[in-house]
Amino acid sequence: MTVLDDRRCRGVSGKDFLAIAELTKDKVQTLVEQAHFYQRRFSKEGVRDFGELKGQVVVSLFYENSTRTRMSFERATKLLGGDFAYFDIASSSVAKGESLRDTATVLEALGFSAVVVRHYSEGVSHQVAKWLDIPVINAGDGCHEHPSQAIGDLVTLSERFGSLKALDGLKVAFVGDVAHSRVARSVSRAVALFGASSVFVGPPEMLPPFRNMPVVYDLDEVIGEVDVLYMLRVQQERLLERETIDLASYVRRFQLNQIRSAKMRQGGVIMHPGPMNVGVEVDAYVSKSLELLAPAQVRNGVFGRMAILSSLLGGEEVA
Amino acid sequence: MWIRGGKLFDGEGFKESDLAVSQDRIRKVGDQETPPLGTRVIDAGGRYVGPAFVDLHTHSRTPGKDGSETADTLVRAAALGGYCFMVAMANTDPVVDSVDLYKDLTRSFARYSVEVLQAASVTKRREGNELVDMVSLHEAGAVFFSDDGDVISDARLMKKALEYSRRLGVIVAEHAQDERLSYGGVMNEGEISSELGVSGIPEDAESVVVARDLELNRVVKGNLHLMHLSSLGSIELLRHARSAGIPFSSEVTPHHLLLNDSELREFNTNYKVNPPLRSEQTRRALLRAFRADLFDVVGTDHAPHARHLKERSIREAPFGLIGLQSAFSATISALVDSEEGDMGNTEVDTSFIEESLALIFRKMAVAPQRILESVTGVKAKVPAYVVVDPSSKSSLQESDLVSMSKNSPYIGRELRGSVASLVIGENVLVDEGRLVEEGIINAR
């Protein structure tokens, strides 16, 4: 079928960092190892300037607010010795209806080294990557992917379980609005590369309509069987859009609380991409639990992003 | 005007025969005849000759959206696609819901050799609340009514419109899509949309409305035309309706026959179209149903959008793709090259190509003319013919597109088939694949 198939191989080039689904295991492993390298030198040797991005300026183009992700990229860029700039959407001509392409083209013309894109629509970083010659990094596109989160989470998981190899055979449960979760898409694809399996837990209206993947409608059914409970952030405004489910019923069935967490497997861990809605997807007890890796996820997110930036903009491989 | 040296479509297959075309008639020319002095002769060079194409589904963008298409660019795109006649949808700005606007547009389109039949909307401002004055519009000449772009949600209004369609002898064309089931959707709901996290439009959003309309028409027996069908459920419903004797006519588009939802993997907004490109399984079912004669016509749903509109995110970009200029190539490619196995890579035998080509002439020229004429009495004013080459392959370049908008899903894609010539009465509009400017404006 020449008509349909010979375009399939286009699209994925080494220029950008767009989606875990487009990366090989080797590539992801290299990024995680590089992140571990930065982490070691940062905490053991106290290195604060790695110098790799000297003279380079990374710019963020965020159509959706996310102070955390933006600051993580900023921190990563600066630790590598680069500079970081923001493109302020609200006060720019974007507000006046300038096309996505025109905006992106301006950033390239201004001479930035790379652009970090966050958008409420799926695929925007892919579109920008096709229009620009400079590297594009996806910092979250709609409900599609959040690949830099996944690299950081792999760093956290390999730290906790000893190595990336140790992920082989682990079971991960993603709990919440899976259908709209870019984190679930990216992280499940990332852990799958290293042999971990995923199960998706939520009410039917929060699971993707076509599921060639294991789904469970009851958290209690799987809580004792999984090694990682990945609690997704509940978008309360999204919950309100749905006529068929209310917050109280969601909390009753899917909140990870003190009583439920007691049923977790020995050695099991809890993850959360942050920011947490305490009282919704987790209760106050779980939010302070030692099994909750959220603080490590934030820390390692920076090292993961350093590895991504370095792979796109750095000179020689340092690892 | 003579067309010599071609294989002429005779309703079933092809026979070598020359053709004399004039403003009011056509006739086959005998072997021994020579053209009278001064006759313009088109050399078909062994290619195929058949009736020029008729599109019951074009978005002209006139009035109100001349940044996306003008009448001038529209008719040129149509001509290069081999079209002599098209029906322009009413979802313009303002909506064509009044006699005055209908008449204005009809007058302004009359200067072109390519005929443009202006449709009127079914409801005022296409808001779905109140029927237009179908009687007065019909008196003014309107014979095609559609709210296309939107469904007619209110079953009672739809039933009324069908009743009028029967009484007046006009067509009511439906964009079958339940508004609630398709709410917020961007692409086909399926494995790919789940994978990409993109909000989906399920096939049943279409089928439930098809079921409703067929049921209404079982009772009313009006002139229901179901546009751009794209679901397995619709196929089943049409089969059933046909065997039950429920009157309807139906349309499928070239893009639903050729492309599937995996194209959206690259987030190219030129593949964002409504109804959406479906799964490969559904695409193949549509193709089989097309071969099995279930769809009456191929309609392009030519929907130009200016570049800045399509250079938005997949959520924000408007639905629609341009299709007039590429309809023949896309459809013959779907029929010949997109089926099981590696047929596209091997030599395809002539009889298979001719069979596919005959189907195309029936669905893109004969049937749309017949439906229009049998329901409304309207037909193309002048006989028109195309010369096509179903075998040559080429890859479409953006610079080849004469539509004002360039939102074609086929840019850079190798397709089979080309339109060599278009003759409308005494006017040659396309010669050896090139526009003939003098032919565009109707001299008479």
Ligand SMILES: [Zn+2]
């Ligand atoms: Zn439509």
